[in-house]
Amino acid sequence: MILSHPQTTLEPRAKRRSALKSALKVMKYGFFDLLRSRWIIIYTLFFLAVTSGLLYFGGDANQAVLSTLNLVLLVVPLISLVLGLSYYYYTRDFVELILTQPIGRSSVFLGHFSGLALPLVAAFLLGSGLPFLLAGVRQGADWRVIASLMVAGTLVSLIFSALAFWIGLLNEERVKALGIALGVWLGMTMIYDGLLLLFSILMQAYPIERSLIILSLFNPIDLSRILVLLQLDTAALMGYTGAVFQRYFGSNLGILASLGSLLIWTGLPVYLGLRSFKRKNF
Amino acid sequence: MKRLVGILLVLGTALLGTTWVYGQSTLEVCPTCSLTSLKTAIAQANPHDKILVNGGSYTEGTILVDKPLTLEGLNQPILDGEGKVEILTITASDVTVRGFTFQNAGISHTADQAALKTLEVENCLIENNTFLNNFFAIYLGKTKHCQVLHNTVKAHATSESFSGNAVHLWDCSEIVVKDNYLSGQRDGVYLEFVKDSLIENNISEANLRYGLHFMYSNNNIFRNNRFRANGAGVAVMYSKNIEMTQNHFEDNWGSAIYGLLLKEINDSRLYNNVFHDNSVGIYVDGANRTDISFNDFSHNGYALRILSSSMGVTIAHNNFYGNSFDVTTNANRSYNAFLENYWEAYQGYDLNHDGFGDVPYRPVRLFALTVENYPQTMILMRSPLEQFMDYAERILPIFTPKAIEDDRPLMRRVLW
Structure with a gap:
């Protein structure tokens, strides 16, 4: 059944305001629903435990940042995808119900998506940010390193929950969607880097630093890693290659480009999800 | 005497x-x-x-x-x-x-x-x-x-x-x-x-x-x-019987800048030095019969780069922690000895509690070797792939030089 929206006679501005209002309302439901779910609590506690443990036992704040970076690169995308998908299927009935109401589809989708993404981001920021704020700063961690880690984690959460929604929308079957999600996760965390490695080895005779920089823009996980790396491992990034990377990613233009690319990475799946949501025949 | x-x-x-x-x-x-x-x-x-x-x-x-x-x-x-x-x-x-x-x-x-x-x-x-x-x-x-x-x-x-x-x-x-x-x-x-x-x-x-x-x-x-924070760190060359003890080498940054460069240094001793925050802690380019012991290497890009032109260098009882790379080299063979150092990255165990890890530690990681040979792969640093490579190499070591191996890695930091 395709729902036809009742024609409203509101002014465009008021229309927009009411759309935002509805989106916020939908988000509120999702948000509190998810906050009550034990998975998000376990996710928060997991980060809280791991980060505090790393800070407590590691003794070195920068070392803890490094280990947390590994979590951000591996665990955050995976959890965002899996949790996103299960949330999507779990709330399908609710969404179908909402769609019978006189609310635009964009509002429903955006509200629904933020209802998932914001708790995920909040869980990450709370779980890993709090220990760093409490202990990391005292242990002499560089605030820039921590800030870049938080930005990277936030964006990765957003990107992969948006991807989860999009994958869910395209697939009626849960198992198939989960398979695709795992494929995306593996591809972005491992296989893409493997191809980069292969590329660098095959093309070793050529100055491929610039091409590598461009290629890294196509993978949000690589991008967020490099963002943190530039704050942290500067000492190892010396030499010609390191200098090229640093000059690019360290410059304002480079930072803007990487951040911009990450934002596009966030926006694109949201847009694609929205498009399929609008067209989808529930 | x-x-x-x-x-x-x-x-x-x-x-x-x-x-x-x-x-x-x-x-x-x-x-x-x-x-x-x-x-x-x-x-x-x-x-x-x-x-x-x-x-x-x-x-x-x-x-x-x-x-x-x-x-x-x-x-x-x-x-x-x-x-x-x-x-x-x-x-x-x-x-x-x-x-x-x-x-x-x-x-x-x-x-x-x-x-x-x-x-x-x-x-x-x-x-x-x-x-x-x-x-x-x-x-x-x-x-x-x-x-x-x-x-x-x-x-x-x-x-x-x-x-x-x-x-x-x-x-x-x-x-x-x-x-x-x-x-x-x-x-x-x-x-x-x-x-x-x-x-x-x-x-x-x-x-x-x-x-x-x-x-x-x-x-x-x-x-x-x-x-x-000197322009190019410290460079010591073509000398023998040198004793360097209790020195601090700090904040030497940049490409081709070293905490300490040893070039053709023979029969020398380096004890109790601290290498902290350098792009390279010690760059050993042709040292012979030299003892590098009881030093601290912390938060360097590369703690120790030892080229194959070195022979009979003993690296013992040093602390390696917080470095991006602990040891790199440019060859598969090595005629230098690594003994009883503390490596923060060591993941082995000590069942008999004698203070030494039961599994040998290989400080040259596969990724470090890859970067040494293909510098562009530096862009993959700290990636899950890097960890995967290092993990695979630990289980099935075929690429990293067998000679650079610490048979008795310390479980705790050396205090000196």
């Missing part, structure tokens, strides 16, 4: 040189005294007299000290070279220079003009002086039994060719350079053809080129110095 005797000899004779005062008389120089010129005072003085300079500023061109004298400054008298000439040239033995401020020794591209230069002398003592904005500051040429103590050297050099070294020793022996602060020159301490000398308790920082630089200088001791 031989070296110790040498040092004692230096100290002993230098002490003798300064206290040998039979029939000494004192001439006073000050702006209001009868003597207002240091040059005139030196001309009038008898050997072993003392010239006391009380305040004032003296621009007398190059002052030549050609007889054994004690020059002592009270209230920091200033000797000025006006950016043109060398200030004080000492050509006699048994000279003491104490308490002066030397400034503006002239830059020259044909002569090594210094604020204070000794040439072919013995038993001199240079202490408590301040050197500001000179070309070379303290220059000892063909000098023996000399002490350089408690001096402060500051300059604001901007280019290597328009700047000399803070302490420059050329063809010297039995020199003591101690408790000096050296900054802003080309090299902090420079030694060429110097032997049996002691460089101790100096701070050498923010020099344009090297904090410490020596070549062809055997049998020297470098102890408890701090080399910080």
Whole structure:
């Protein structure tokens, strides 16, 4: 059944305001629903435990940042995808119900998506940010390193929950969607880097630093890693290659480009999800 | 033992040189005294007299000290070279220079003009002086039994060719350079053809080129110095029987910049040094029979880069932590020994609780080797793939050099 929206006679501005209002309302439901779910609590506690443990036992704040970076690169995308998908299927009935109401589809989708993404981001920021704020700063961690880690984690959460929604929308079957999600996760965390490695080895005779920089823009996980790396491992990034990377990613233009690319990475799946949501025949 | 005797000899004779005062008389120089010129005072003085300079500023061109004298400054008298000439040239033995401020020794591209230069002398003592904005500051040429103590050297050099070294020793022996602060020159301490000398308790920082630089200088001791943020770190080359202990190498950043570069250093010992925050902690390019023990390597890009041109280097009881790469090398073989070091990255276990890990540790990671051979792969640093590669290599080691292996890695940090 395709729902036809009742024609409203509101002014465009008021229309927009009411759309935002509805989106916020939908988000509120999702948000509190998810906050009550034990998975998000376990996710928060997991980060809280791991980060505090790393800070407590590691003794070195920068070392803890490094280990947390590994979590951000591996665990955050995976959890965002899996949790996103299960949330999507779990709330399908609710969404179908909402769609019978006189609310635009964009509002429903955006509200629904933020209802998932914001708790995920909040869980990450709370779980890993709090220990760093409490202990990391005292242990002499560089605030820039921590800030870049938080930005990277936030964006990765957003990107992969948006991807989860999009994958869910395209697939009626849960198992198939989960398979695709795992494929995306593996591809972005491992296989893409493997191809980069292969590329660098095959093309070793050529100055491929610039091409590598461009290629890294196509993978949000690589991008967020490099963002943190530039704050942290500067000492190892010396030499010609390191200098090229640093000059690019360290410059304002480079930072803007990487951040911009990450934002596009966030926006694109949201847009694609929205498009399929609008067209989808529930 | 031989070296110790040498040092004692230096100290002993230098002490003798300064206290040998039979029939000494004192001439006073000050702006209001009868003597207002240091040059005139030196001309009038008898050997072993003392010239006391009380305040004032003296621009007398190059002052030549050609007889054994004690020059002592009270209230920091200033000797000025006006950016043109060398200030004080000492050509006699048994000279003491104490308490002066030397400034503006002239830059020259044909002569090594210094604020204070000794040439072919013995038993001199240079202490408590301040050197500001000179070309070379303290220059000892063909000098023996000399002490350089408690001096402060500051300059604001901007280019290597328009700047000399803070302490420059050329063809010297039995020199003591101690408790000096050296900054802003080309090299902090420079030694060429110097032997049996002691460089101790100096701070050498923010020099344009090297904090410490020596070549062809055997049998020297470098102890408890701090080399910080120098243009290219510290480079020691073509020397043997060197002892470097308790030094700090810190904040040396940039490509081709090292905490310490060892180039053709043989039969030497490096103990209790701290390498912290350098792009490369130690770059070993051709060291032989050298012992690197009880050192701390922390937060460096590369803690230790050891090239295959090295043989018989022992790396034992060191601490490696917080480095991006602990050890890298450029070959599959290695003729150096890694023993009982503490590696933060070690993931083995110690079942019998003897303090040593039961599984050998290979500090050269596969990823480090990959980066060494294909520098562009640096972009994959800290990626999950890197960890996967290292993990796979740990289980099935085929690529990393088998020779670089610590059979008894320590479970806890070495305390020294």
